[in-house]
Amino acid sequence: MHRIAVLALPNVVAFDLATPLEVFGRVRLEDGSPPYEVRVCAPEPEVSAGAFTLRAPHGLEALTDAGTIIVPGCHDAGRGVSPDVLDALRAANARGARIASICAGAFTLAATGLLDGRRATTHWVGAARFAEMFPRVDLDPGVLYVDEGELLTSAGAAAGLDLCLHLVRRDHGSAVAAQAARLSVMPLEREGGQAQFIVPEQLPAPRGSQMEPLLIWLEESAGRDLTLDEIAARAGMSTRTLNRRFREQTGTTPLQWLHLARIRRAQHLLETTAHPVDRIGSQVGFGSPTAFRDRFKRVVGTSPQSYRRSFR
Structure with a gap:
């Protein structure tokens, strides 16, 4: 079974955190079996999520054997990230884990240096700040998500759904992904990119x-x-x-x-x-x-x- 670790950092965006839990947690193969085991992990036992505080059942050690790591956005994107978190993400990448960010989670992923020289995206509201902070990243703010193989990034909020469904399709094909999309009341592919949502x-x-x-x-x-x-x-x-x-x-x-x-x-x-x-x-x-x-x-x-x- 493929293990997915969803990383909850301080001031995590609850929507971004819940998206991979719901999408991957509901996926079923043709025989009805679940292909994913989804865990929530955090550097501290309790993490603020805006209107509430959540208790993560796992620490950063959950990143050491995860096949996929999801990095949700935080409300204070751009603030310094703990060196322990950055080191853990770099180590996961070095051993071959797939790492994907949702929305402003791209700020955390970029802070590791792993996106340098690669194409990436983030929420259009934070695009200018991202480009200023990480000039070595090839930022494309007009798309819903970017797949760079083992490193993936997505745009704001609902684009996290697009990214998660894309990963399901990569792993198990269009039929399984289409069923996951129906459960999320989402099209498997949305027309256009993030540019259409910019005010x-x-x-x-x-x-x-x-x-x-x-x-x-x-x-x-x-x-x-x-x-x-x-x-x-x-x-x-x-x-x-x-x-x-x-x-x-x-x-x-x-x-x-x-x-x-x-x-x-x-x-x-x-x-x-x-x-x-x-x-x-x-x-x-x-x-x-x-x-x-x-x-x-x-x-x-x-x-x-x-x-x-x-x-x-």
């Missing part, structure tokens, strides 16, 4: 810089068919100088920023109006329905129709 107003829109007047004008004019020459003329710069200064202050190009502003506006219209999708694409400045759908899918990770079904 539009919180997508990058730098303010307080030399470019602020231009950024405001771009947002106001996003519905027009603007060219780079027109944007440069508005800024009073050559296109080459504009591209250089714009990238220095925003991290992207004027046209990429404009496309993002258009998609942000389209998300709002999809959520709040019944306008046809093609009309919305035209309203926000795309020259053709195909161009709008392709750009929306690239930025948000799902189609405009699917986004509307989820969020209107």
Whole structure:
């Protein structure tokens, strides 16, 4: 039987902790037998979980023979993690254990150094802080989870369900995973990635810089068919100088920023109006329905129709 250790650290997020317990604890093979033994372990006997305190039945020794270790997020993600915990996770990785984080648990996993040079994800709210703290990790904040073989990370809260079901499918195939998904009232695969859940107003829109007047004008004019020459003329710069200064202050190009502003506006219209999708694409400045759908899918990770079904 495959042993799974769920690591409860101080101020653990109760949802993140419960997700693997419920998913793996309910899995059954065709003969009705359970393939997993799930344990909760902690560095201390009692651990705060926000509104309550839990008593973990196992200490860090449970990590020494676990085939899979799940690291839930904590409410104070980014705070220092006990060296004993980090050492235990490194040792588990060295002997071949599979380690997966849920939500902000990626902060703990990254603190071990095991994610350096690897692709990973975490909750989009903490993505900027994560990138600042762990610049050696290839952060992808737009996906629901990342599978790097024996190291896996997932995005916020419900994405932990996606990750756990993915592990079940890796271990026992789609039929067993599909049944586990039905018990969790979840699709085995959700369409799109984490990008569709990011609040539009919180997508990058730098303010307080030399470019602020231009950024405001771009947002106001996003519905027009603007060219780079027109944007440069508005800024009073050559296109080459504009591209250089714009990238220095925003991290992207004027046209990429404009496309993002258009998609942000389209998300709002999809959520709040019944306008046809093609009309919305035209309203926000795309020259053709195909161009709008392709750009929306690239930025948000799902189609405009699917986004509307989820969020209107």
